Amino acid sequence: VVGYAIPSAYPSGFKSTVGKQQRYGQYDFEYHIQSKQDFENTDMLLEIAQEFGPDCLVGCTFYPSYFGAKLKKLLEDSGNSETGKLVPLWADLFGHVMAEAQARAHMDGDDTPLFHYWNSEYNILTTADIFSCVSGRQEYATIGELGVVGRLNRFTSGYRFTNTVPCGLPDEEYVHKKTAIRGKDGIGDDDFVVLWTGGYNTWTDVDTLFEGLVLAMKENPRIRFVSTGGEIPEQDIKTYPHFLSKIRSSEFADRFVMKGWIAGEDVPDHYLEADTGINIDKDIYEVRLGSKNRILDWFRAGLCVLSSNVCELTDIMAAAGAGYVFKPGDPTGLAEKLIFLAEHPEKARATGRAGKEFGFKEFNFSRTTEALQAWVEDPRAAPDWGKDRKIFFEKEKALANLEGITDKQKKMIEERDRRVAELEGIVKKGIAYRIYSYLKIAARKLRLIKETKK
Incomplete structure (x- = not known):
């Protein structure tokens, strides 16, 4: 198994781990976790x-x-x-x-x-x-x-x-370890907690989410919104800041608890203390053709799911009675569902149990x-x-050849950057660092000579 250490999920300067022997159940395997540079x-x-x-x-x-x-x-x-x-x-x-x-x-x-x-x-x-x-x-x-x-x-x-x-889940239940929501940030045991977990990607309809939450909060003062996760550095750095700006200008800003990214091991405690998990999508092809891992996480925790109905998974979920859905881009429909669930928490809990049973039966990894x-x-x-x-035809052949050209250009750029850095070390640094830089250049050239001979 060769894993890719996604830069936003691993500390800066992460060094690859090579060939560690691991065991999962009855299976032994060799596990490499590679930095971005090594994986590529x-x-x-x-x-x-x-x-x-x-x-x-x-x-x-x-x-x-x-x-x-x-x-x-x-x-x-x-x-x-x-x-x-x-x-x-x-x-x-x-x-x-x-x-x-x-x-x-x-x-x-x-x-x-x-x-x-x-x-x-x-x-x-x-x-x-x-x-x-x-x-x-x-x-x-x-x-x-x-x-x-x-x-x-x-x-x-x-x-x-x-x-x-499809998205799947392991055949293991979550275990509550420590208090994550209740009794913190002004949230009481009787409040109705709407939970968001994960990134705010290009598909996230934060405008409908915000408007629907505000409409619901006006009707029911017990509704609180708790969010873990945030922007996605490699993909979308606009959606989450836009959502935060709307919250700051809201009369209900104190009922939004925006935690940002938290340690992965702390997320399940949030699932187990919330009343419903909210997923909201734009009605675009990315969502229509895709799925939602976070919904499977909520199934696993027995957390009631509330989602816009765009992807195949939410269609299946709604047909099975394993969660609630609303039309995409409809803040009024979202607010109505939130108000209903806040006023009937026993129905939310029952739906959470149904979702858990459905998820473990239909979406366990052995089956998927x-x-x-x-x-x-x-x-x-x-x-x-x-x-x-x-x-x-010629166009397709040119496209195929472009891959090799792109790789060569990338290596040329990397080599140029190395040489620039070496020259800067010689010109700008003291005598000791200059000697060190000369030795690095010599070692690199010797390595290239050896590789050429091979």
Whole structure:
């Protein structure tokens, strides 16, 4: 297992941990947690893979799948001398990345990110042997993309490229450890706590959330809003500050408790003390094709779920009576649901219990990953592996070649930055630091000479 240490979730300067032996239940595995720089170093990934000798590769979510596709190509180009055979790739496309790109472009007022996202998606689509999606809706979107890149060809007729692996939850209940909400920040035992957990991403409709909460608070003084989480540095740094500015100007500002990001181990205590968990989405393709992990967390805790009804999961939840929904972009409908639940807390608790039972039965990991479990028992390449795909024209070939050009440019920039830093060390520092800088340059050149000889 090679994990990516997301910069916003790990301390600055995090150093990769290599090859630790771990055990989960009856399974032993080798666990690498890599910094951003190391994870994006395909030479390091190739070294790990060749030493381990895998029978298959599994990319878990979009970004790791992108590097999984790179690694698969490297293994093929190197002849995979350690295993002597093709290593098929399962790419988990957890959410539709082009819909995410659209939401990002709208937020930034700039379509520039679209090409970056498509270039990455293109390399996964043209390389992986099989795919998983977070919803049935996303499966069809992915099938459309596969047609665009030439994978729906004569060799793959009848082949099932896609599977649904929805958000899931472990078969373990949360345990309350310490008081997190009640008796703090002016919140009493009788108050009705509406909880938000996680990031405020491009899909979050904070305007409807704010208006609905204010309407409800006017009717019921016991309603309190508690939020853990905040902006997402790699994705959205506008939505959360916008929400905070609206709260500051509100007559009910003291009934909003905005905690920001907190330690992950402290979040479950909030689930277990709140009355309902609120999820609110814009009615956009990113949400329609996606899903919501946080809803599964609330199911697991037995917390009543209240959500706008946009994604496939909320449709399923509402049909099963495992949670409450309201129309997207409807603050009045949201307020009505909040007022109803605050006035009937016993119904909220009953719905929370129903959601918990439903979640553990339908969304436990053993069930959600059945297709993946079956595939890794007998991993195979897609039928068009190594075949000529006639749909490709000059434009598509240029797009494929762009990946290599981009990588070379990135390495050139990194090398330039290293040299600039070394020269600055020689020019600006004292004699001791200058000697140190000269030695660093010499060591780097010797290393390059050795690599060239190899």
